[in-house]
Amino acid sequence: MVEVVKLSRYPCDVSHSPAAAPATPAPPTTVQLMELFALASTAYFQDFTAVAANQGLTSVQAKLLSQLRLPLSMRELAERLVCDASNITGIVDRLEARGLVRREMRPDDRRVKNVVRTDAGTDAIMRVRDEMQATHQALAGLGDADRIALADLLQRLRASLDQRA
Amino acid sequence: MVEVVKLSRYPCDVSHSPAAAPATPAPPTTVQLMELFALASTAYFQDFTAVAANQGLTSVQAKLLSQLRLPLSMRELAERLVCDASNITGIVDRLEARGLVRREMRPDDRRVKNVVRTDAGTDAIMRVRDEMQATHQALAGLGDADRIALADLLQRLRASLDQRA
């Protein structure tokens, strides 16, 4: 299957490697795997951003909205989006101005504000989800064995990446 | 292997799905695969951004630098980074001010400016590459069979995603 591993079109290509590809189905190196992963990730995020834009959302706004299955405080959102808390203020401001989200005081601790997704917000993120699903339908062609293998590999990949954080 | 597929911590979680996970090793659904992929991609980009920041680079600057194995025109850079050409002007301005990159007139067509990575620029992106590689060493634990399978799957994934662009 793995005929030619296309190399070095994204993040960390520094090598001045020879253009000749090995003819044998040799297993890819770790570096090659990371490049492939970077390419696939880039494609994914570009698609996600484009789909969100179709709904008038930036990718960060869509990310935030998708986190709000249940209400979360500003601080919790900052942790999930891995950014400064002061950044969340602005993002929520803009979403709230459009009625996609609502701030609520929490009665038992009046310092914290829960961010609640409105029905309009849920609609918006559902449209994004639907369009993503339609877009990636091609992926549906994977058979059961491939699915299991991919899920397994992705989880190991994430584990080894998260480990650093 | 795939014990429990952890669901819905990222982009498109809208479902109010039951918390109960299937006990059987059923193959993951397409939606579940996309969620796993989103999680792994997010982890990757956070790591990439953090490593670039260690070298005083934004992720976009690092991305641009890594493209410059050979000189590219501003337009070519815009195509590779999938953004407006006017955006590249500012990014290259900032990199040039730091001596990581250099603009050169192309003699045969004086409209176009080639962006050339300086030695300092190559050093910078090599440090990013090295730190990424060290970081992701955990991935090196994958055996040959896993590598081949992952490479194959990632390429198919990317193909089906790029198809949309």
Next chain:
DNA sequence: GGTTGAAGCTTGATGGCCTCAAGGAAATGA
């Protein structure tokens, strides 16, 4: 030739994202 049109790059305006430093309000604990 000279004009028109297209391509490549830059500038300026506008807006969103992001961090840091600083500050107000509320809770906690001595």
Next chain:
DNA sequence: TCATTTCCTTGAGGCCATCAAGCTTCAACC
């Protein structure tokens, strides 16, 4: 009560991103 901590916001500064408008250069055509 007073000090400390937590949560959130504000303001300054910088980067990224798009769009509209403009400049230069090239190419093609009359």
